[in-house]
Amino acid sequence: MNPLDDTHDPALKTWVESGNDPVTEFPIQNLPFGRFRTKDAPGSIRIGVAIGNQILDLAAAGLIDTDDMNTLMAASPDERRRLRLSISTFLRGNGANVKAHACLVAQSDVEMTLPCRIGDYTDFYTSIHHATTVGKQFRPENPLLPNYKWVPIGYHGRASSIGVSGESFPRPNGQIKPADTDTPKVGPTRRLDYELELGVFIGTPNERGEAVSMENAQAHIFGMALFNDWTARDIQPWEYQPLGPFLSKNFASTLSPWIVTTEALAPFRTAFVRPAGDPPPLPYLDSAANREAGAFDIQLEVWLQTPKMRETGHSGERLVSSNFNGAYWTAAQMVAHHTVNGCNLQSGDLLGTGTLSGPEAHQAGSLLELSEGGRKPIRLANGETRTFLEDGDCIILRGYCEREGLRRIGFGECRGTVLPARTHC
Numbered sequence: 001m002n003p004l005d006d007t008h009d010p011a012l013k014t015w016v017e018s019g020n021d022p023v024t025e026f027p028i029q030n031l032p033f034g035r036f037r038t039k040d041a042p043g044s045i046r047i048g049v050a051i052g053n054q055i056l057d058l059a060a061a062g063l064i065d066t067d068d069m070n071t072l073m074a075a076s077p078d079e080r081r082r083l084r085l086s087i088s089t090f091l092r093g094n095g096a097n098v099k100a101h102a103c104l105v106a107q108s109d110v111e112m113t114l115p116c117r118i119g120d121y122t123d124f125y126t127s128i129h130h131a132t133t134v135g136k137q138f139r140p141e142n143p144l145l146p147n148y149k150w151v152p153i154g155y156h157g158r159a160s161s162i163g164v165s166g167e168s169f170p171r172p173n174g175q176i177k178p179a180d181t182d183t184p185k186v187g188p189t190r191r192l193d194y195e196l197e198l199g200v201f202i203g204t205p206n207e208r209g210e211a212v213s214m215e216n217a218q219a220h221i222f223g224m225a226l227f228n229d230w231t232a233r234d235i236q237p238w239e240y241q242p243l244g245p246f247l248s249k250n251f252a253s254t255l256s257p258w259i260v261t262t263e264a265l266a267p268f269r270t271a272f273v274r275p276a277g278d279p280p281p282l283p284y285l286d287s288a289a290n291r292e293a294g295a296f297d298i299q300l301e302v303w304l305q306t307p308k309m310r311e312t313g314h315s316g317e318r319l320v321s322s323n324f325n326g327a328y329w330t331a332a333q334m335v336a337h338h339t340v341n342g343c344n345l346q347s348g349d350l351l352g353t354g355t356l357s358g359p360e361a362h363q364a365g366s367l368l369e370l371s372e373g374g375r376k377p378i379r380l381a382n383g384e385t386r387t388f389l390e391d392g393d394c395i396i397l398r399g400y401c402e403r404e405g406l407r408r409i410g411f412g413e414c415r416g417t418v419l420p421a422r423t424h425c
Contacts, residue, residue, distance in 0.1 A: 001218055001289050002266035005081075007031075007088040010407040015095025016104065018052025025400065025410025026050040028091050031084060032258035032411070033223070035069055036110040045113055047072065049087055050258055050412070054104045056091065061103040063087055069116040073203045073222045074347040080203070080222070084263050112166070112257035115225065116201065116348040118159045123197075123229060123249075123352035124334050125153040126327040130357035130365055137373045138237060149278055152285075152329045152337045157229075158250035159350070165226075165256050165414045171391060171421040172251035174235035188421035189232035191374065192389040196302050196365035196397060198324055199227035200331045200351040201259055208344035214287035217332035218262065220345065224298075224331070226256035226397045226414035227352050233368050233388065255350075256397070256414035264409060268401040269293035272330050284340055285333045294330040298411075299323055300356060300399045302365070306384055307392035316396055317380055319370065322356050322363040391420045 006012075007029065013020050014028040026032065031049045038046070047069055048055035058064040063086055066072055075083070095101065125131055128148065135143030147153070163169065171192060177184035203222030206212050212220055229249060236248035272294035280286065287294075300323060305316035329337075334351050355365040364370045367388050370378055377385040389395070397414035 001269065001293055002077075002263050004266055005085070007084055007263070008267050008406070010405065012088070012092055012407075014051060014091045015093065015100070016051045016054055016091060018054060019091070021052060024052050025412055026052055027407050027409065028088060029407040030260065030264050030409040031087055032260045032264065033069070033072075034115045034258045035113045036105070037113065038105060038110055042111075048105070050107065051091055053107050055107055055110065056087070057103050057105060058087070061090055061100070063090060070348040073116060073201065074205060076204060077219045080261070081263060084261065112164055114162065114164050114255060115257055115259045118162055118348055118350050119346050121157040121159040121162060121253075121350045121352065122154050122338060123157045123354060124329065125354040126329040126334070127353075127355055127357045127365065128328040129326070129359050129363070130355040130369065133357065133364070133369045137368070149328075150282070152334055154334075154338070155244045157245075157253070157352070161250055162253045162255055162350070163416070165254060165412070165416070167254055168417040168419050169230075169252040170419045172232050172235070172247070173421055173423065174232055174247045175238060176234045177238040184238060189234055190388070191233035192418060193231045193233050193367045194302065194389065194395045195229040195231055195355040196300055196320070196322060196357075197227040197229055197355060198298065198300075198353045198399070199225045199255055200334060200353065201225070202335070202345045202347060202349040202351070205346045206339055206344055209342040210339070210344070211284075211342060212335055212339040212345075214285065214290055214332055214336050217335040218289070220335055221262050221331055222347075223259040223261035224265065225259050226399050226411050228254040228395060228397055228414055228416055229352055229355075230254070230416070231366070252416070254414055254416035256412050258412045260409065260411055265296055265298075265401065267406050268297045268403060270295045270297045270325050281333065285336055287332075290330055290332050294332055295325045295327070296331070296401075297323065297325045297403065298399055298401055300397065303396040303398065304380070304386070305394040305396065306380070306390070308382065308384060310394070314382070316394070319378070320362055320364055322358045322365055324353070324356055326358050327353060327356060389418050391418055393418050
């Protein structure tokens with residue numbers, strides 16, 4: 001597990017004035033990594049950390065000697081901790097020299113890219129609340145399949161269609177079979193949904209044939225970001241049996257641009273507890289450290305901004321809030337299970353948590369749950385209603401960690417907007 005050190009000290013201040021703002025998501029205790037382009041050098045992608053409303057260019061500051069984020073992520077946990085300390089020390093100095101200030105660029109003046117090269121993407125299904133609620137709609141006679149409490153369920157997704165926050169994408173077309181017909185048809189989805197997830201990034205890789213133990217799994221995780229795995233709910237039920245999701249999900253997924261490292265998240269670890277009466281994890285999915293502090297207390301929110309809201313300058317309405325600490329499987333268990341057969345994970349690989357719904361209705365991580373499959377329209381404060389997403393709708397995911405006696409840290413935004421379908425098949 002990641003030890004606490006003086007980089008977590010809530011009293012730490014930085015010479016970057018906005019980094020000391022009580023409401024900033026990016027104080028000196030956070031230091032998330034991302035990649036950016038400047039307007040004067042659009043062809044050059046730089047690696048930086050967010051501090052307040054600024055970005056510290058790590059190469060310009062002399063803190064790294066690579067422009068390859070995946071290489072940086074592949075470093076050992078000790079090397080990553082030393083880099084974090086070096087960045088923190090640089091930012092907590094007096095910053096009086098011109099060179100230090102020249103290493104900063106305003107976040108408003110850059111274009112953020114995906115935070116690393118994502119070679120492979122696997123989506124898990126870690127929320128038992130989401131699995132049960134959705135199962136009742138798809139399989140009312142058997143909502144939670146018997147393997148769920150024994151094995152972390154997952155499927156391999158499409159890395160090429162993952163985009164960064166701020167993107168827009170067209171409504172997907174696909175094959176749909178209406179309940180009142182015997183023949184499917186092809187056309188744009190009418191039941192487009194978001195999924196509130198976290199993305200877990202692999203740092204240190206493992207060799208092919210080498211299973212990562214629970215004792216070592218955390219060392220292979222670089223950090224986390226917000227993740228929206230958009231889903232076409234009317235394409236999904238027709239195609240997903242027997243092999244699982246395909247075109248209902250691979251058209252677009254949206255990722256926040258900043259990776260909050262496991263070092264920054266260390267103060268917000270919490271115990272991982274299975275509900276009473278549930279089977280304990282098999283030995284390869286269990287460890288004392290995971291039981292003691294394998295979960296993360298990360299508060300998550302979903303906001304909706306409709307076109308009408310945007311026209312009136314309304315920033316959006318919060319639909320739900322949830323928390324990663326209620327997941328049935330931890331990030332370490334995802335890594336251990338993914339590699340138990342010898343699968344080699346590589347630096348930059350992305351593991352989605354699956355939709356992170358809580359036990360209460362207001363903690364539902366998708367419209368499929370909130371609207372009860374479209375049967376119960378959601379009424380917004382401005383009088384509009386939604387069952388599923390309409391063209392022009394923008395979904396914003398937000399996440400943060402806070403605990404008494406600690407500095408609050410955040411993930412930034414994960415924002416995506418739905419455009420009309422390009423073609424009608």
